Amino acid sequence: MTPRIELLQGDITLLKVDAVVNAANKSLLGGGGVDGAIHRAAGPGLLEVCRLLDGCQTGEAKITKGFKLQADYVIHTVGPVWHGGNNDEEKLLAGCYRNSLRLASDYKCKTVAFPNISTGIYHFPRELAARIAIIETRKFLEESQLPEKVIFICFEKENLDIYRQILNM
Numbered sequence: 001m002t003p004r005i006e007l008l009q010g011d012i013t014l015l016k017v018d019a020v021v022n023a024a025n026k027s028l029l030g031g032g033g034v035d036g037a038i039h040r041a042a043g044p045g046l047l048e049v050c051r052l053l054d055g056c057q058t059g060e061a062k063i064t065k066g067f068k069l070q071a072d073y074v075i076h077t078v079g080p081v082w083h084g085g086n087n088d089e090e091k092l093l094a095g096c097y098r099n100s101l102r103l104a105s106d107y108k109c110k111t112v113a114f115p116n117i118s119t120g121i122y123h124f125p126r127e128l129a130a131r132i133a134i135i136e137t138r139k140f141l142e143e144s145q146l147p148e149k150v151i152f153i154c155f156e157k158e159n160l161d162i163y164r165q166i167l168n169m
């Protein structure tokens, strides 16, 4: 168990943290799943600033304010679409976690919450995605004081169980 990692089940848009991570698409102009939920909860101001960001490459991350969310910031990252595993999917997903954590640290965020990036519409295998999320986060936290706490928030019980098992929580 890693004391700086916390596990929750629920809706990321309700969290009172310094930053929530959005599993966005390359346009950064909103979409379904968690992306749609974050945009609905943040209000139209979020889309307005996202229009100015010129999209985002897969595996990269960009940051905006949180607007009507409780969170100060939204870190928008673009997970890879699963195409069978031979298209750098694992490396790209690791990049999402690493680059999001780096932005969180640069912006002095103490608490950051991640959804299960790529495991919805993008069909990344859930267990593999969870392992990558945890490995990459642990690696980052070993080398950085910030964020102080990382929350993995699972929408579905199945993902929660996978994380519980890997984290031994």
Ligand code: ADP
Pocket (backbone or CB within 6 Å): 010, 011, 012, 013, 023, 024, 032, 033, 034, 035, 037, 079, 115, 116, 117, 118, 119, 120, 121, 122, 123, 153, 154, 155, 156, 159
């Ligand atoms: P992707 O396109 O990266 O697969 P999705 O939004 O389809 O993104 O799914 C990513 C994960 O986010 C899925 O596990 C999905 O169940 C979860 N999710 C959807 N809505 C929310 C929400 N409001 N809060 C937290 N997680 C959510």
